[in-house]
Amino acid sequence: MADTKREIERKYESDDSGLPDLTGVAGVAAVVDKGVAHLDATYYDTPDERLAAASITLRRRLGGSDAGWHLKLPVAPGVRDEVHAPLSATVPRSLVALIRARIRDAELLPVMRLRSDRDVRDLVDAEGRLLAEVSVDAVRAERLGGDGGTAQWTEMEVELADDGDPAFLDKVDKRLRKAGVRPAKSASKLARALAETEPRKKRKKQRPAAPEPVTAGDHVLAYVREQRDAILELDPAVRQDAYDSVHRMRVATRRMRSSFRSYSKVLDRAVTDPIGEELKWLAGELGVDRDQEVLTERITAAVDELPRTLVVGPVRTRLRTWAHARRGGSRRRLIAVLDGKRYLQLLETLDALVADPPLLEAAAGKPEKVLAKAVRKDFGKVAKLVEQALGEPAGHDRDLVLHEARKKAKRTRYAAEAAVPALGGPASALVKSAKALQNLLGDHQDSVMAREALREIAAQAQGAGESAFTYGVLYGREEQRAATDEAELPGLWAEVKGGLGS
Numbered sequence: 001m002a003d004t005k006r007e008i009e010r011k012y013e014s015d016d017s018g019l020p021d022l023t024g025v026a027g028v029a030a031v032v033d034k035g036v037a038h039l040d041a042t043y044y045d046t047p048d049e050r051l052a053a054a055s056i057t058l059r060r061r062l063g064g065s066d067a068g069w070h071l072k073l074p075v076a077p078g079v080r081d082e083v084h085a086p087l088s089a090t091v092p093r094s095l096v097a098l099i100r101a102r103i104r105d106a107e108l109l110p111v112m113r114l115r116s117d118r119d120v121r122d123l124v125d126a127e128g129r130l131l132a133e134v135s136v137d138a139v140r141a142e143r144l145g146g147d148g149g150t151a152q153w154t155e156m157e158v159e160l161a162d163d164g165d166p167a168f169l170d171k172v173d174k175r176l177r178k179a180g181v182r183p184a185k186s187a188s189k190l191a192r193a194l195a196e197t198e199p200r201k202k203r204k205k206q207r208p209a210a211p212e213p214v215t216a217g218d219h220v221l222a223y224v225r226e227q228r229d230a231i232l233e234l235d236p237a238v239r240q241d242a243y244d245s246v247h248r249m250r251v252a253t254r255r256m257r258s259s260f261r262s263y264s265k266v267l268d269r270a271v272t273d274p275i276g277e278e279l280k281w282l283a284g285e286l287g288v289d290r291d292q293e294v295l296t297e298r299i300t301a302a303v304d305e306l307p308r309t310l311v312v313g314p315v316r317t318r319l320r321t322w323a324h325a326r327r328g329g330s331r332r333r334l335i336a337v338l339d340g341k342r343y344l345q346l347l348e349t350l351d352a353l354v355a356d357p358p359l360l361e362a363a364a365g366k367p368e369k370v371l372a373k374a375v376r377k378d379f380g381k382v383a384k385l386v387e388q389a390l391g392e393p394a395g396h397d398r399d400l401v402l403h404e405a406r407k408k409a410k411r412t413r414y415a416a417e418a419a420v421p422a423l424g425g426p427a428s429a430l431v432k433s434a435k436a437l438q439n440l441l442g443d444h445q446d447s448v449m450a451r452e453a454l455r456e457i458a459a460q461a462q463g464a465g466e467s468a469f470t471y472g473v474l475y476g477r478e479e480q481r482a483a484t485d486e487a488e489l490p491g492l493w494a495e496v497k498g499g500l501g502s
Helices: 093-098 167-178 189-197 216-239 245-262 269-286 290-305 315-325 331-339 341-355 367-390 396-423 425-463 469-499
Strands: 003-013 030-045 057-062 068-076 079-085 109-124 130-143 150-160
Touching: 003 167, 068 093, 079 093, 093 216, 109 189, 130 167, 130 189, 150 167, 150 189, 216 245, 216 331, 216 341, 216 367, 216 396, 245 269, 245 290, 245 367, 245 396, 269 331, 269 341, 290 315, 290 425, 290 469, 315 425, 331 341, 367 396, 367 425, 367 469, 396 425, 396 469, 425 469
Parallel strands: none
Antiparallel strands: 003 079, 003 150, 030 057, 030 109, 057 068, 068 079, 109 130, 130 150
C-alpha cells in the first residue's frame, strides 16, 4: 500500500565545515541534534533514463526512519510529491502504475547507488513543534552497469515540516546565505550523480535551452508540446484521483485537438485528424462520469437553495437514485484505460508528432500573419453564430445555436492562447473575451441540460407516486437563469467586439 506526502525542501552546496548556527532564525527556539543516519539507496530508471529526464526519481532505500520504496514526482521547483511503498525485492506495482505513461513498455533497471551519512538537526519552536529538518549529507555515488563511475560530495537539505509555512524556508535561506552557503546547482542527488558519474566517452553535451519561437510553426508546436507535457504530468495525479486532475487532463486534450483544427494551415490535417480522434476518445473516457457529476452538483445546489416549504417529497433521495443510475464509469475503468494499449500508443504518437511534426508551407511564415489569420477565422465563426442566436426567438433552435457558439468560443480562446507569445496584447485580450463568452454560454448550456434532467427526474418521481412539484420549481428557476444569460449576451457581445476594435 502506497501513501503520499508533499515534500517542500531546498538544497545547498556544502563543504566539510558543517551546519552553520541556525538559532538566530526567526521562530527557531532550539536546534535539536537527531544524530547521524546511514542511508543506502538504489535508484531505478529505464535504460534511456526517461524518469531522470522528467525529474522523477524512483528508489529503494535502506536505513533511516522511512526505509522502503520512494517515488518522487515534481510539482514545482523545490516541491515534490513523495509516494512511499513498503520495502520489497521488486518495484511495487502501485509505483510502476504511477509512471506507466513515462516508461510504457520499457524495463526498469538499477542505475545508481547512493550511500549517505546524514547528520540531522531539527529546527523547533518554543513549544517544541518541528519547523524544518536540516541535514548535512556526505554522499558517495556509484553508477551501476558495465562502465559506471563514482563520485562523492557533501550537500545540505532543508525540508519543511508537514503543513509548515513555506515562508519559513526563506528565513532559513537568508541565514544560510549570510554564512556563505549557496543553493545547489542540481535539483536532486540523482541528477548530480548521473552528471558526475557519466563515463567521459559517453558524456552528453549539455542540452541547449530551447530556442525562442520564430516562425508560425514554432509557436504552434510550442503550444502542442505544452499540452502533450500536461497530459504526461497529469497522468499520475489522475491515477491517484487528485482534485481537478481529470478535468485538467481533459482540457489538455481539447486544447491540442483544437489547435490542430485552428492551425490546419500549419500542421497537416491528414496526420493530425486521426490523432485528434484519439484525443477525442481519451477526453470521452476521462469525462464518462465528470459531466454527470457537474450536472448533479448543479441540481443539488439548487435544491439546497430552496426554502423548505418548496421541497416536497423525498427529493434528495430521488436525485441520488437518478445520479447513481446514470453513472457510466468507475475508477477501475479509468485506470484500465490509462494502462491500455490504445492510450499508451496515443502517447507514443504524440511524442512522434512533436519530434517530427507534419509542417506545411505556412509553418515557415511570420506568426504575426499566419497566426493572426487563423485566430480571426475562428473568431469570425463565433461572431456568425452569436449574431444568428441573437436573431432567433428564445427556444430550442436558439439553444442549439448558442451551444455551437460556445464550442467555437472555446476554440477561439485556445487558438488565441497559442498566439499570445507572438501577438501579445491583442491575443491576450481575445483570450479574456473568449473566456467570458464561453463561461456565459457554458452556464446557459448547463441550464439546458439541467432542465432536461429535471424533466427526466420528475417523470421518475411521478412513476413512483411521488410529488413532482419541487422539480417544476427547479425547472422554472433554470428557465429564468437561462433567460438572464440570454439577456446579458447582447451587452457582453458588444463589449467583446468593442474591445477587439471591430
